[in-house]
Amino acid sequence: MEQRVDTIIIGSGICGLSSAHFLSKQTNDFLVLEASDKVGGIIQTENNSDFICENGPNTVLLNNDAIIELIKDCKLWESIKLPSESSNKNRYVLHENELELIPTSFKKFIRSPLLSFKSKLRILFEPFISKHKENTTVYNFVVKRFGKDFHDQFIEPFITGIYAGDTKKMSAKHSLKILWNLEQSHGSVLRGLFKQKRKGNQMGSFNLPKGLxxxxxxxxxxxKDRIHLNVAVEKVEKNEFGYKVSTKSGTFLSKKIICAVPAYSLINLFTDxxxxxxxxxxxxxxxxVFHFSFKRDHIKNQAPGFGVLTKPSDQxxxxxxxxSSRTFDHVAPQxxxxxxxxxxxxxxxxLxxxxxxxxxxxxxxxLKQLxxxxxxxxxxxxxxxxxxxxQYDMNQETLSTVIKGFEAQNTGLFIxxxxxxxxxxxxxxLKAKNIANKLS
Ligand SMILES: Cc1cc2nc3c(=O)[nH]c(=O)nc-3n(C[C@H](O)[C@H](O)[C@H](O)COP(=O)(O)OP(=O)(O)OC[C@H]3O[C@@H](n4cnc5c(N)ncnc54)[C@H](O)[C@@H]3O)c2cc1C
Structure with a gap:
């Protein structure tokens, strides 16, 4: 027997779940189908022995209205845990086997041992370099605008922190979106940053008392009544009702579909x-991801901060x-x-x-050495x-175009x-909220 429902959401990671959340403000006529035995996808906190361990994301940015709305709707706004002040100020890269602060002001930058005088001077020429006419790799973009040393000391570790990626393969337009847009709209990243700073742009991040x-x-x-766990979607086909969604535990018919699964799962759902x-x-x-704890008294290096990133040359x-516990003190015992x-x-x-x-x-x-x-x-x-x-490689633009084309050919379907x-x-x-708005 086929079950009929207005909208099916495939996947209950944060994309699928937040789509369901925003959709639930308009209708109850939806189902979430999740292949595994739990919700959350990559967001996985393990609470054990007084330690709160994040196997996926550690912090979430408060950088758009949708995340703020979601947290308030969940009645978690009053209890969010902000990173300690010292962790906001102190982020490190490894330099000659020691922790070296990433400079956060012009004065600190001038004094930083991470770049030679010549490399620092090179950065000042950035506003005089012409903007890119077409997309390029992160490596080419940064080396052209700021020089190779800046790439190696700052951008490579930064990319590691977000994507664990290879800057020679990644797309500048999609992986360094903010810097790319500043360059494109102001002709120079530095000029754009200067104007933005004067506008006072601020971004915070958070975790929660019991983890994300x-x-x-x-x-x-x-x-919860509308979430079906252990239901892996095998195929989605168009039919006279809208869409036929096949799973081992039955078939569902829906007018609309939100696919919120990884690319390697999505590939099996359609024959396009x-x-x-x-x-x-x-x-x-x-x-x-490894989590280690030690008694506080046994640790000599008490440098406050968020953490440290390495470069390939650090080997x-x-x-x-x-x-983790210097950033959020509630994740470990005192x-x-x-x-x-x-x-x-x-x-x-x-590895x-x-x-x-x-x-x-x-x-x-x-770790012990450091x-x-x-x-x-x-x-x-x-x-x-x-x-x-x-990885946001050079194929990102084509990928987005093809997905948009596919959505346009399939009314009521969103990826x-x-x-x-x-x-x-x-x-x-944010993407989930935009899709839920389109369905209203
Ligand atoms: C180690 C790590 C650290 C990270 N750190 C941060 C961070 O600090 N801050 C940050 O903002 N982001 C971070 N991220 C990125 C962020 O966590 C992810 O981008 C985000 O959680 C992905 O959510 P998603 O819903 O797209 O996918 P997923 O979480 O992968 O969810 C997809 C869901 O679809 C289900 N599914 C798959 N196939 C099917 C099917 N056929 N039928 C039904 N269900 C199916 C899966 O079981 C899964 O539950 C990190 C990621 C990792 C891996």
Whole structure:
């Protein structure tokens, strides 16, 4: 027997769940179909032994109205946890095996040992460099505008922090969207930044008392009757009703469809050759996430801050370390510190093939060296994302065009996900709100 419903949302990651949330303000006539046994997708908090460990995102940006609306709707606004003031001010890159602050003001930049005098001078010429006429890689964009040293010391680690990606493959227009748009609209990134700063643009970020899964559970709670877990969608076909959605546990008919699954799952749902050819080109890079805790007294390096990112030239076996409990003190007991180490990405893919125990030994040794830790590990956890972070390569423009074309040919069908037009949780929520608005 086929079940009929107005809208089907496929996938209950933040894209699918927030679509359901915004849609629920207009109608109850929808269902969310989720392949796994839980909601949230990549947003996965593990609460154990007094530690709050984020296996996926650690912080969510408060950079658009949709995320703020969602948090307020979930009645979580009053309880959001903001990062400590010191973590907002202090972010590090590794420099000669030590923590070096990323400068946050012109004065600090001038004094920073991360760039030579010549490389600093080179940056001042940026406003005189012509803007790009067409898209290019992140590497080419940054080297042309600011020089190679700036790329190596600042942008490469920054890209590592968000995409764990390879700047020589990634699209500047899509991965460095803000810098690209500043260049395109002001003719220079620096000129654009200067004007923007005077406007006083500010962005904050947050976590929650029980971790980010708390937001997931709050979104899911009021619509739990409309979420079907362990239902993997196998095929979506057009028919006279609208769409026929096939799963092992039955067939659903709907007038509208929101597909909120990763590109590698979406590829199986439709038979459109052009769409599938583009989806095949979306690469996902693996990431291993380690959580380690030590007694506070055993750690010599007490540098306050958000964390540290590495560059290829540092030759470390990790991409970055988040100082999780220095950023959010509620994630570990008072006498302990929690560190989250990220490994893999495009730079160190092969490490994500190693057995967990072997990789853990390597990573722990390097973590202990950096923070001068002398006692035993008191708590540890590990999570492996085999297909972790989608890469915004040079195919992004074509991918977006093909998806828009496919949506235009299929009335009432929308494709949503972190693999195009915004990877962050807050981007995903904004895209979901826009789609829900289109359905009203
Ligand atoms: C290690 C890591 C750290 C990150 N850190 C941050 C951060 O600090 N801040 C930030 O903003 N972002 C961060 N991100 C990115 C962000 O978490 C993701 O972009 C976002 O959560 C993706 O949400 P999504 O809904 O697009 O996809 P997903 O979370 O992947 O959800 C897709 C859902 O679809 C389901 N599904 C798949 N196929 C089917 C099918 N056939 N039928 C039904 N259901 C199906 C899956 O089971 C899953 O539940 C991080 C990502 C990773 C991996």
């Amino acid at each position: 899964s708390q937001m997931i559970h709050k979104i899911a709670e009021p619509i 050759e052009q769409l599938n050819n583009e989806l095949k080109n979306v690469r996902y890079t693996p990431v291993d 470390k076996n990790y991409l970055g370390i988040l100082f 006498d302990s510190e929690l560190f989250t180490v990220l490994v893999g990405g495009e730079r160190q893919k092969e 994500c093939e190693l057995p967990k125990e072997q990789l853990e030994t390597i990573v722990l040794r390097e 923070i001068c830790q002398q006692g035993e590990v008191t708590f540890k956890k590990h999570f492996r994302w085999k297909r972790g972070i989608p 949503l996900g972190n693999f195009y037009e915004g990877i962050s949780v807050s981007d995903c929520i």
